[in-house]
Amino acid sequence: MSIDRLLAYLDIEDPSEFIYFEVMADLIEADEDIDQEAVFALFSGADMDTVNVLFENWFEETLDGLPPDSNEIYGLLHQIKMFLTGLSANAAEESDFRRLADEFCRFRNWYSRDSHVELLPEKGGDALHQCLRDAITTARIEKLGGETYRYNYEDALDYPLDSYTMSFAELIAAEGEDEEDDMSTVDGERHDH
Numbered sequence: 001m002s003i004d005r006l007l008a009y010l011d012i013e014d015p016s017e018f019i020y021f022e023v024m025a026d027l028i029e030a031d032e033d034i035d036q037e038a039v040f041a042l043f044s045g046a047d048m049d050t051v052n053v054l055f056e057n058w059f060e061e062t063l064d065g066l067p068p069d070s071n072e073i074y075g076l077l078h079q080i081k082m083f084l085t086g087l088s089a090n091a092a093e094e095s096d097f098r099r100l101a102d103e104f105c106r107f108r109n110w111y112s113r114d115s116h117v118e119l120l121p122e123k124g125g126d127a128l129h130q131c132l133r134d135a136i137t138t139a140r141i142e143k144l145g146g147e148t149y150r151y152n153y154e155d156a157l158d159y160p161l162d163s164y165t166m167s168f169a170e171l172i173a174a175e176g177e178d179e180e181d182d183m184s185t186v187d188g189e190r191h192d193h
Contacts, residue, residue, distance in 0.1 A: 001034045003041040015045025021061075024054040028108050029133055040101035043091065052088045055081065067139040073132070073153040079161055080107055107159075115156035119149040132156050 007013060009032065010023050018024075027034070027042075043051060059081035066074055084107065087100045110132075117135035119128040128149070130138065135151060142148055 001032055001038055003035075003038040006034060006038040006042060015042045016047065018042060018046040018054075019050050021054060021057050024051075024058045025061075028058060029112055030108075031112070034105070034108070036101050036105045039105055040097055043088075043100055043104070044094075044097045048088055048091050052085055055085045055088055059085075062136060065136045065140050067142065067149075067151055070151060070153065072157055076157060076159060080159065083161055110159055115159070117156050118152040118154075120152065122148040122150065 001009065006027075007015070009030065010018070010026055012018060012023060027039075059077065063074060063077055063081075066077075084100070084103060087096070087103060091097050091100050112133045113131055115132040117130050117132055119130060119135060119138060121127070128138075132153075138146070138149065139151065
């Protein structure tokens, strides 16, 4: 998908209009193949402070959608969030935008296609196998009274995080955010509010 087709798919006319949560969600969760060059062009023309906020909001919404007892995948998604927000917060040169586009595309392909989650029906029956995106959607439906499952994320935990060197200011900001997260964590387990 080229940048022109991507903009049309996202229902915006220019990368500067990449300012809405729904547009970020559509970009991440799309079934369509999206060319890395199109993502590079999108991010290069967007306001990176806004992109950073959109990443933060999308990940928080996604993390909130996880079912209970999802600590390992929660931790991995939180690390990916820190990684992508760190890259987007510091994107200034072409090489930065290329790295962000590369990492973003790798994440989106894993999240919406390559990750494998096993869903075991609580009432018995055959297991379902879904990508992480679809498993989180199923968990949300479950909260609304849908069929209940046990989620096995073991095969989805193999996401390789590249090393990313954070500046001292980023480390301080991340530490402050982790302290806030710790307030909703007891004995290493996540508790929904």
